[in-house]
Amino acid sequence: KIIILDFGSQYTQLIARRVRELNVYCEIHPFNNPPAIGADVKGVILSGSPYSVHQEDAPAFDFSHVHGSLPLLGVCYGAQYMASHSGGTVTPSEIREYGRANLQFVDDTNPLFSNIQSNSQVWMSHGDTISELPSNFSIIASTNHVRVAAYQVDGTQTYGIQFHPEVTHSMDGRTLLENFLVNICKCSQDWTPDAFVEETVSTLKKELGNDHVILALSGGVDSSVAAVLLHQAIGERLHCVFVDNGLLRKNEFEQVLDSYKHMGLNIKGVDAKERFYKQLEGVKDPERKRKIIGGMFIDVFDDAAHEVDSQLADGETVKWLGQGTIYPDVIESISVNGPSATIKSHHNVGGLPDFMKLKVVEPLKTLFKDEVRRVGKALNMDPSILGRHPFPGPGLAIRILGDITAEKVRILQEADAIYIRNLKESGWYDQVWQAGAIFLPVQSVGVMGDERTYEHVICLRAVGSTDGMTADWIHLPYELLSKISNEIINHVKGINRVVYDISSKPPATIEWE
Numbered sequence: 052k053i054i055i056l057d058f059g060s061q062y063t064q065l066i067a068r069r070v071r072e073l074n075v076y077c078e079i080h081p082f083n084n085p086p087a088i089g090a091d092v093k094g095v096i097l098s099g100s101p102y103s104v105h106q107e108d109a110p111a112f113d114f115s116h117v118h119g120s121l122p123l124l125g126v127c128y129g130a131q132y133m134a135s136h137s138g139g140t141v142t143p144s145e146i147r148e149y150g151r152a153n154l155q156f157v158d159d160t161n162p163l164f165s166n167i168q169s170n171s172q173v174w175m176s177h178g179d180t181i182s183e184l185p186s187n188f189s190i191i192a193s194t195n196h197v198r199v200a201a202y203q204v205d206g207t208q209t210y211g212i213q214f215h216p217e218v219t220h221s222m223d224g225r226t227l228l229e230n231f232l233v234n235i236c237k238c239s240q241d242w243t244p245d246a247f248v249e250e251t252v253s254t255l256k257k258e259l260g261n262d263h264v265i266l267a268l269s270g271g272v273d274s275s276v277a278a279v280l281l282h283q284a285i286g287e288r289l290h291c292v293f294v295d296n297g298l299l300r301k302n303e304f305e306q307v308l309d310s311y312k313h314m315g316l317n318i319k320g321v322d323a324k325e326r327f328y329k330q331l332e333g334v335k336d337p338e339r340k341r342k343i344i345g346g347m348f349i350d351v352f353d354d355a356a357h358e359v360d361s362q363l364a365d366g367e368t369v370k371w372l373g374q375g376t377i378y379p380d381v382i383e384s385i386s387v388n389g390p391s392a393t394i395k396s397h398h399n400v401g402g403l404p405d406f407m408k409l410k411v412v413e414p415l416k417t418l419f420k421d422e423v424r425r426v427g428k429a430l431n432m433d434p435s436i437l438g439r440h441p442f443p444g445p446g447l448a449i450r451i452l453g454d455i456t457a458e459k460v461r462i463l464q465e466a467d468a469i470y471i472r473n474l475k476e477s478g479w480y481d482q483v484w485q486a487g488a489i490f491l492p493v494q495s496v497g498v499m500g501d502e503r504t505y506e507h508v509i510c511l512r513a514v515g516s517t518d519g520m521t522a523d524w525i526h527l528p529y530e531l532l533s534k535i536s537n538e539i540i541n542h543v544k545g546i547n548r549v550v551y552d553i554s555s556k557p558p559a560t561i562e563w564e
C-alpha cells in the first residue's frame with residue numbers, strides 16, 4: 052500500500068482517489084500522526100498544504116526515516132518542505148501561480164516522467180516557489196515561470212513536484228502518478244473491486260468465526276453493500292433489520308424489503324410508523340425532530356436486537372454490530388485551523404442500549420462512495436440500489452417544514468413519487484446527485500375549475516454534487532418541470548402550487564431543515 056500524509060491540502064483526498072483508480076490501495080494519515088511503516092508500505096506521498104514553509108506554525112514532519120529507504124513523493128508543499136529542510140531555499144513567488152502552466156523542460160529519462168510530453172499542461176496552485184535546491188537535488192522538469200517544477204534527490208527515490216498531478220487539468224497527471232507507483236514504488240496494480248470482495252470476505256470469515264452480527268439496513272447504497280459482503284462471509288448469521296419510521300418514500304419499505312429478500316438476506320422489517328409519528332406530534336424544530344428520530348431509532352433497533360437474541364440457540368447472543376461506515380467518515384483530516392482529530396462521542400457505558408455494547412464491524416470503512424458502488428457491482432447487486440440518491444436518515448421529517456402529520460407525509464410521498472418517477476423516465480435521475488420534494492408550511496390561493504382553493508405548496512429540489520459538501524441546482528428542462536408540476540397539482544389532493552429551488556450550497560443547504 053501507499054501512505055499519503057496529509058498536510059491539509061484541499062486536494063489530499065483527490066490524490067488518494069487517483070492512486071486507487073490506478074488499482075493501488077492507499078491510506079490517508081495526518082502528518083502529525085503517521086502510521087508505523089511496515090513491509091507492506093511501498094511508498095509515501097506528502098500532500099500540499101494551505102501553509103507556507105515560512106509560517107511559524109507550518110506543519111512539520113521528520114521525513115528522514117522514509118527518505119532513502121522508501122520511495123517518497125512530495126507534492127507542492129511536500130516538495131517545498133523537503134527542499135527547504137535539506138538546505139534549499141523557498142521564497143514567495145513574484146507572481147502567485149494558480150492554474151494552467153506548461154512544462155518546458157522534462158528529463159524524459161527519469162522514470163517519474165516516462166511517457167510524459169515535454170510540453171505537457173500541468174496545474175499549479177502555490178504562493179511559494181523553490182528558488183534554490185540543495186546541491187544533491189537535481190531539476191527534472193521546469194515550466195516557463197517555475198524552474199523547479201520537479202526534482203529528484205540524487206541517488207535516491209525521493210521526488211518533489213510543484214504542480215498537482217491529482218487534478219484532471221494536469222494532462223499527464225495520471226501517467227505521472229502511475230509512473231511513481233509502478234516504476235518507482237513497484238506496486239502491482241491489483242487492488243480491484245473483485246480483489247477487494249475476495250479479501251474482505253475472507254478477512255470477515257476469520258474475524259467473525261461463528262459469531263452472529265446484527266445490521267440496520269437503510270435502503271441506501273452503503274448499508275446494502277455492507278450487508279451483502281457480510282452475508283457472503285457468514286450467511287444466515289447476519290441478521291438485518293429494516294425499520295419503517297413512516298418517513299420513507301412512497302412504497303419504499305415494501306419495495307426495499309422485497310429486494311433485500313430477493314438478495315437472500317436474512318432480514319426483518321419492523322413497522323414502527325405509529326411510534327415515530329406519536330413522538331413527533333406537534334414538534335416543529337428541525338434539530339428536535341432529528342433527536343427524536345435518532346432516539347426512537349435506537350429504541351426500535353434495540354428491541355429488534357433483543358428479539359434476534361431470543362431466537363438464537365441457547366447461550367448464543369449477537370456479538371457484533373455491522374455498519375456501512377465509509378472512508379470519508381473516518382479520515383482524520385487536517386484543517387487550516389490545526390489538526391482536527393476525529394471526534395468520538397464518549398458515552399456513558401452503563402446507559403448505552405445493549406446493541407451499542409457490541410463490537411463493531413465496518414467492511415467498507417476504507418472505501419470512497421464511488422468505490423462502494425463498484426464493489427456493489429462486483430457483487431452483482433441490483434443497479435437500482437447502487438444508483439440510489441442519498442436520502443437523509445430523518446427522511447421526510449426534514450422535508451416537511453414544521454410539524455409532521457400522517458396526512459402531510461402522505462401528500463409529500465405522492466408528490467415525491469411523481470417527481471422521482473418523471474426524473475427516471477426522462478433519464479435525468481442518474482444525472483442528478485440528489486433530488487426530492489419538500490412540503491412547505493405555507494398555503495396559497497389557487498383556482499381549480501370554478502372554485503377557489505387554499506392549499507399547500509410543494510417545492511422541488513435537484514442538485515449536482517460529489518460529496519454533498521457543496522452543491523449546485525440542476526437546470527432541469529422547463530418542459531420536464533412543467534410536466535411534473537401539472538401531474539402533482541392534478542393528482543395530489545392538497546397541493547395547488549409547485550415551485551423549483553434554484554439555490555446553490557453554499558449559501559443554501561441541500562435540505563430545507
Ligand code: XMP
Nearest residue numbers: 341441442443444445485519556560561562
Ligand atoms: P445539507 O442539507 O446539510 O445536506 O446540505 C447534505 C447532505 O446530508 C444529508 N443530510 C442528512 N443525512 N441525517 C442524515 O443522515 C441528517 O440529519 C441529514 N441532514 C442532511 C442531505 O440529504 C444531503 O445529502
